[in-house]
Amino acid sequence: MSDATLFEQVKDEANRVDPYPLFARLRETPVSRQSDGTYVAATHAAISSLLHDPRISSETLPPADRPKTGNPISDWIVKPIRDRITDTHRPFIFRDPPDHDTLRKAVMHEFTQKRVQVLRERSHVLVDEILDRHAAARSFDIVDDLAYPLPVTIICELLGIPTEDEPQFHGWATQLATALEPDTMADTEKRSENSRTFETISTYMTGLIKEKRRHPKDDMLSGLAVNGVPGIPRMGDYDLIATSILMLVAGHETTVNLIANAMLALMRNPAELARLRDDPARAPRLIEEVQRYDPPVQFRTRRALADIPMGDVTIPEGADVILLLASGNRDPAVFNDADRFDPDRGGIRHLGFGGGLHYCVGAPLARFEAEAALTALARRLDDPRLQADPPPYRPGSALRGPKHLRLSIGGIRKA
């Protein structure tokens, strides 16, 4: 019988720096019941199977429940309507088919090869601009100086959000991303703070979408607002708002960790950093290995719609199920020497982008942004050294990554 508080320990900030030994203990039981009644799937096989199980739902958010104001009209008429709208128009990572499929299809339709190509080239330019601005620096924070601003600029340009509006999103995005943290969603106060932020950002998006309808441009929001996809109904306003917020938050809160986790791995494996400097073509395999070894999204929560037998354990109907992707990625049954960072391992079926219906929509963006960042850092940073190892971490356990990754540098070379 394994320790039923292991996942509690995973969530504990004290274990943020290195949760992997806890994952190893969780893997001793492929699916384990935790003391709070949730189930944790920790082996690659169990996670893969559940990712594809038709009885697994993504509709895990608790029903919306805005705080009462004391005004009977708001509390008994307006509030239930608005709560209902929230519940039925969640972002599509929290929804099941058929709605999930329609919304995702609309987004994929706007994710054109041309847009991806333009942004790929753009990300190289942005990285060089950022490094040029720090040309005289002797200290460089990978997170604040590069890993955060790059994806944010790219997602804003993709969606068509004016870059000058971006600074106000910073705090909102961080707040909204806590929807992926189980403890936030279990806490009424934190949850209502989360909903208030959602409403604030919704108000902004409503205005922006109106503007896009009036003056459509060549960007994703205009496309979603105006074009629609042949054969499926055009997205309604509430779905459009939720979808654009989802994309915006995902663009803020995930790739930042990929770039930071990757740079941390390279700093701890200096031979790999040197090889990347000599051969930028190694970037893709490095990035896939980071997605395996230290992925930005460590786990996702799902819910069982029926009893699901998994070997000796049956996940009961209604239970929350944690798919511990980062643990499956270290499963020795699938990966030789799984705890070693080895970009040259063959065949890496990692779970870093999830799998099944909800496989990461933004994976292509994450890949080319990380590639632009890492190749330029390897080429241009002169004599980089970690100022602190381990670095300080952000609080999240689901979205996990360094808060800062400060390097002392000899200088920044010209592009």
Place this chain on the structure above:
Amino acid sequence: MEHLVVVGASLAGLRGAEAARKAGFQGRLTLIGAEPHRPYDRPPLSKLVLTGGVAPGATTLPNLEPLDAEWRLGSAAAGLDRSDRAVILESGDRVAYDRLLIATGARARPWPDTVQNRFGGVHTLRSRDDAAALRGALAAGPGRVLVIGGGFIGCEVAAACRDLDLPVTLVESGATVLERVLGSHLGSVVAALHAVRGVDLRLGAKVEALEDDDSGHVVRARLADGRTIETTCVVVALGAVRNTEWLSGSGLAFDEGGVDCDADGYVLDTDGRSDRTIAAAGDVARFPHPIYDGRRVALEHWGHAVAQGAHAGRLLAGQASSPAYAEVPAFWSSQGGVTLKMAGLTEGADGLVIAQGDPKTGRFLALYGRAGRCIAAVSFDSVRWLPAYAEMVAAGAPFPPIHGAVDQGRLRVLPPGFPKEDER
């Protein structure tokens, strides 16, 4: 030096030869092919090649392993002399073998009337050359295309015609299209899809005869009910016949449904004994399938040609401990913008449930059962759901299946609507 001869230079033969090399076979390797082409990929021939998206010549299959092989292309095998271990070619040449892989595949079943069969404008679709000819005919903009047969090839051709905005009539003698594989319940879903796209469907109808003009070019088809269809382009899509005639006199057990194999993949002689120098793979191989209680099946699936070809290649290379071949049969088809993919075999199904989604929306997954077990699953534009159900099929999970899936309506067991044996 050992000589491995592969008869049939298409997908199964190529992947078999590659697998033998990969498994360490270092002897002589010869591939014999009836067509003059290097192995090519067939699925695009009834789809993108017809609409002009891919040139017929651009379908050549890549070599996944260095082969170091001799190619005898454009020379069909005409006989097999097992006592002398030799393949006899049409030219009379004899090719001696130590080990032999039979992967001669199948060919399109021709229009039964041998005179009408030779009219200009009458096509079948199996090879790259067939596809090039049909593409040429479609590009010329015929006034109406007539497709005879509502199986997968017939449906895909009709869909391609509509993609090209050509008027097309599809005549199917059964109650609906794809009835033999999907049953009439889901066959009707596909029929409705084509009807909406403007295919003129004639179900339960039969073409009695094709008629030509003075120059021997088809001009119309006469149906059994006396009606006629004016057309200068006819596609005969009546299924396939296995290429086994060349095995006459070899002492092997075969008929037009394939050559019989044992559970390992070695061929059987007419006394039921395995010949452990010869294996078969792909469309032509009829083998006992472990998932279906050892029932003998010959599968015309792309993925099967790849997997069983490789299995046979390893077997002939002497790689021990190859487990028995037990892949879940699977294939896909895309027609009219819809991709359907099937895992398992529906034969003998006595029940059907819509497990997820809704046929009305075009996105759904259906499961077939037989005697309380899941035997096949088919997804319409929802392929990401399929793997979980393919596992149920492989495991013989109870039918009707799980309750409580996302996007699941009330599970009702429906009659799948397969034609009775004697109507097949």
